[in-house]
Amino acid sequence: MQIVTLTTDFGLKDHYVGVLKGTILSKKPDLNIVDITHQVETHDIVQAAFHLTNAYSTFPKGTIHLVAVYSYYQEDFQFVIFEKNGHYFVGPNNGIFSLMFDDLQDTTIHTIDYDNEKDYKIQQIMSHGVACIAHGLGMEEIGSKLEEVVQKIGIQPVVTKDQIRATVIHIDHFDNVVINLKKSLFEKMREGRNFSLFYRQNDPITKISKGYHDSHIGDVLCFFNAADYMEIAINMGRASELLGLKKNETVQINFF
Numbered sequence: 001m002q003i004v005t006l007t008t009d010f011g012l013k014d015h016y017v018g019v020l021k022g023t024i025l026s027k028k029p030d031l032n033i034v035d036i037t038h039q040v041e042t043h044d045i046v047q048a049a050f051h052l053t054n055a056y057s058t059f060p061k062g063t064i065h066l067v068a069v070y071s072y073y074q075e076d077f078q079f080v081i082f083e084k085n086g087h088y089f090v091g092p093n094n095g096i097f098s099l100m101f102d103d104l105q106d107t108t109i110h111t112i113d114y115d116n117e118k119d120y121k122i123q124q125i126m127s128h129g130v131a132c133i134a135h136g137l138g139m140e141e142i143g144s145k146l147e148e149v150v151q152k153i154g155i156q157p158v159v160t161k162d163q164i165r166a167t168v169i170h171i172d173h174f175d176n177v178v179i180n181l182k183k184s185l186f187e188k189m190r191e192g193r194n195f196s197l198f199y200r201q202n203d204p205i206t207k208i209s210k211g212y213h214d215s216h217i218g219d220v221l222c223f224f225n226a227a228d229y230m231e232i233a234i235n236m237g238r239a240s241e242l243l244g245l246k247k248n249e250t251v252q253i254n255f256f
Contacts (some may be wrong), residue, residue, distance in 0.1 A: 001032045002134045003059060007052050008068040009040040020068065022125040027131035034059075041062055043070040049099035050170055050178075054227040056087055064133050067091030071122050079122075080149070081129045081142055082109040090129045095152030104149060113143035157181050164189055164253040166230070168245055177236035177245045179230040186230065186253075193255040196224060198243055199232065212236075 004024065009018040015039050025031060036055045040048045048069040054066050064087075071077070071092045078093040084107055089097060093111075101156050112129040132142045157180060159163040169252070172176040196204035202220070209221040217236045220243065225231045232251070233239045240246065 001030060002028075002128055003032045003034060003063040004053075004134070004199070005036050005056070005059060005063060006038070006067045006068070007036045007040065007048055007055075007065070008038045009042050009044065009048070009070065010038050010068065012038055015212070020123045020127070023121075024066075024130055027127050027228055028134045030183050031134060036065075040069050045070050045094060045152065046099060047170060049154070051094050053100045056208075056235040057085070059087070061086035062088070062091060064088040066126055066130055067096055067249075068094060068126060069084075070094050075251050077122075078146070079112040079125050079129060079135070079148055080109050081112055081139060081145060082107055083139070083232040087135050090133075093146070095150040098149065098151045099154045104151075108139070109146040109149055110139040110148050111143040122138075155180055157185065159185070159189060162196045162255050165252070166251050168247050171240045171245075171247055175238050175240040177223070177232040177243070179232065179251060181230040181232070181253075183224040183228045186224075190255055195255050196255050197253045199249075199251045202243060205232070212220045 004079065006020065007211065008017065008020070010105070021033055040051065048067060052065060052067060080093045081088070081090050084101060091097065101107070112125055114125050117251065121246065129142060141197060146162045155167050155169070164181065166179045166181040167234055194206065196203045196206050199215070205220060205222045208255055209215055209223040211223055212233070212235050215221045215235045219235050221235065222232050222237070232243070234242060239251050
């Protein structure tokens with residue numbers, strides 16, 4: 001059964017997710033729709049890219065991933081469709097996919113063609129793209145080749161020989177604090193040295209834990225999560241709230 005994932009900023013309070021699912025299923029009722037998240041902060045394509053990047057590869061090859069975050073409400077808005085790493089992606093041409101893939105410019109991307117003289121709803125356009133893939137149509141049958149994809153540059157850590165300044169990019173459901181620092185970059189800059197991780201006016205963290213089991217209840221710790229991003233957490237506690245760490249704040253790592 002063809003799998004379709006959904007990542008949106010629609011929230012769960014209103015009927016919008018239901019309308020999107022209903023529109024998709026009305027075009028191909030036998031699809032298996034899986035929610036990744038509908039709780040992306042409004043218009044936050046960086047957060048959406050973070051969630052989808054960490055989730056899409058866990059699905060079988062051939063899965064269709066639909067993104068509806070910061071969808072354009074302009075007369076000439078574009079929705080795009082492409083294949084990457086054995087998966088299909090459908091969403092707005094607003095830069096979100098450039099945040100997921102560094103080599104997106106090397107990928108053939110097509111628009112989802114529609115008649116902008118008619119009052120098409122965004123859900124109809126996106127579900128049309130999904131249905132076309134699910135029915136086995138080629139990209140060139142869905143729309144014309146896109147000449148220029150919107151590019152966005154995500155926030156990257158600032159690195160010097162003895163220091164990394166990184167940024168909080170996500171607070172998860174458990175109030176753990178996710179930093180835009182991958183393990184590979186941390187180890188490359190560390191070169192086996194000791195380090196101190198400073199955040200706000202708190203005592204620094206000076207070791208990488210293996211996980212919560214590597215600390216006592218109430219301890220502040222940092223570790224690399226399953227996606228290899230650094231996290232600051234409190235064992236059995238809510239780190240963001242208790243430590244005063246919010247999204248877009250900076251943490252500093254000094255090596256010595």
